[in-house]
Amino acid sequence: MAQQRRRLRIVTDSTRNPGRSQRSKSSETDMAALVDRAADGEREAFDELVRLTHRDAFGLALRLTGNEEDARDVVQDAYLRAYRSIGRFRGDARFSTWLYRIVANTSSTHLTKRSRHRHDELVDDTQIVDQRPDIDPVVAAETGELRNELDAAIRDLPPRLRAVVVLRDVYDLSHDAIADELGISVSAAKVRLHRARRRLREQVFPLPGENPTGATIHAR
Amino acid sequence: MPVDPTIDDPEQVTLLDQCARFADELAADDGVLSSDAAAHVAQCLRCQAEIANFKRMRRMMRSLADHDDVEVSGLEHRILVALDAADGTLSARVPAVTAAATIGGVAAAAGVIALAIRHHRVVRLAG
Numbered sequence: 313m314a315q316q317r318r319r320l321r322i323v324t325d326s327t328r329n330p331g332r333s334q335r336s337k338s339s340e341t342d343m344a345a346l347v348d349r350a351a352d353g354e355r356e357a358f359d360e361l362v363r364l365t366h367r368d369a370f371g372l373a374l375r376l377t378g379n380e381e382d383a384r385d386v387v388q389d390a391y392l393r394a395y396r397s398i399g400r401f402r403g404d405a406r407f408s409t410w411l412y413r414i415v416a417n418t419s420s421t422h423l424t425k426r427s428r429h430r431h432d433e434l435v436d437d438t439q440i441v442d443q444r445p446d447i448d449p450v451v452a453a454e455t456g457e458l459r460n461e462l463d464a465a466i467r468d469l470p471p472r473l474r475a476v477v478v479l480r481d482v483y484d485l486s487h488d489a490i491a492d493e494l495g496i497s498v499s500a501a502k503v504r505l506h507r508a509r510r511r512l513r514e515q516v517f518p519l520p521g522e523n524p525t526g527a528t529i530h531a532r
Numbered sequence: 533m534p535v536d537p538t539i540d541d542p543e544q545v546t547l548l549d550q551c552a553r554f555a556d557e558l559a560a561d562d563g564v565l566s567s568d569a570a571a572h573v574a575q576c577l578r579c580q581a582e583i584a585n586f587k588r589m590r591r592m593m594r595s596l597a598d599h600d601d602v603e604v605s606g607l608e609h610r611i612l613v614a615l616d617a618a619d620g621t622l623s624a625r626v627p628a629v630t631a632a633a634t635i636g637g638v639a640a641a642a643g644v645i646a647l648a649i650r651h652h653r654v655v656r657l658a659g
Contacts, residue, residue: 355619362611370607371600384607391611392618459599462592480561481593506559509586513559517585519578 347407350398369415375478376419390418412483416493465515477508558582
C-alpha cells in the first residue's frame with residue numbers, strides 16, 4: 313500500500329486517558345450545558361466541545377479510514393457539519409454519540425470517494441497477515457498485548473466490515489444508527505457485523521483446528 | 533465455522549455441521565439463542581468456547597477506545613481555523629504573516645479587476 317498507515321497505540325495506563333466509561337456524570341452535565349450554549353449560537357461553547365471531543369473523534373476516524381491524513385480530513389469535515397447543524401441537535405442522545413454518527417457518515421463518504429481512485433483499498437479478500445507474537449491467550453487475556461492484537465486485526469479487516477464492527481462494538485452505536493450513517497439496511501449491517509466478529513474471533517481467539525491467519529478450513 | 537477436515541466420525545461431523553448452522557447466533561450481541569441453538573450449545577463444548585470467546589472479545593473491544601493514545605497535535609487548531617473560515621471571519625488563529633498575505637492577495641485581485649474595467653472603458657471610448 314502506497315500510503316503510510318498510522319497505527320493506533322493502545323495504552324494500558326488508564327490515568328493517561330480516562331476514557332469514555334470513566335468520565336464523571338458531572339462532565340456529562342457540563343457537556344450538555346456546552347451543547348445548549350453552542351446550539352444558541354455561542355461559538356466559544358462549540359470551540360470548547362471541539363477541545364473536549366476531538367481526540368475521541370480522531371480515534372474513531374483513524375479506525376474507520378486506517379490513515380492519519382484521511383482521518384484528519386474526516387474529523388475537520390465532521391466538525392464543520394456538526395457546527396452547521398448543532399441547532400438541530402435534539403439532545404435525546406449524548407453529544408459524543410451524535411458526533412460519532414457524523415464522523416461515521418463523513419468517513420463513509422470519504423472512503424467512497426477515495427475508492428474511486430484507490431481500488432486496492434476496498435477489496436474484500438484482502439490477505440490477512442498474522443504478525444502476532446507466539447503467546448498463550450489464556451495467560452495474556454485482557455492484557456495490553458491482546459488488545460494490540462485485536463486492534464491490529466480490526467485494522468486488517470476490509471473497510472466495510474471494519475466500519476460496522478468498530479461503530480457497534482467499540483463506540484456502541486445502535487444497529488439503526490450504523491445502517492443510517494453507512495447508507496445500508498439494518499440486516500446488511502448485521503450480516504457485516506457477524507462476518508467481522510467471526511473474522512476477528514478466528515484471528516485473535518482461534519479455536520482448535522482453526523488457522524489463526526484467518527483462512528478457514530471447510531470439511532465439505 | 534471452520535471444520536477440521538481430518539475428522540471422519542459421522543457423529544462429530546453432524547455436530548460440527550450444527551456448529552456452522554448456529555454460528556451467526558453465537559456472534560449476535562443480544563445473547564439470546566433460539567431453542568435449537570441453545571440445545572446444541574448445551575452439548576457442544578466448542579460452541580460454549582465460541583460464545584465465551586465472543587463475549588471476551590466484545591468486552592475487550594468496548595475498552596479499546598478508552599485506551600487509545602492518539603497523536604492529535606495541531607488537529608484542534610486546524611478544526612478551529614476551518615470553523616472560523618466557515619463563519620466567514622478572518623481567523624485570529626491564522627498567523628499574522630498568513631493574514632497579511634491574504635489581505636495583500638485580495639487587494640491585488642481588486643487592483644487587477646479595476647485595471648481591467650478601466651482598460652475596457654478606454655477601448656470602448658476609442659472604438
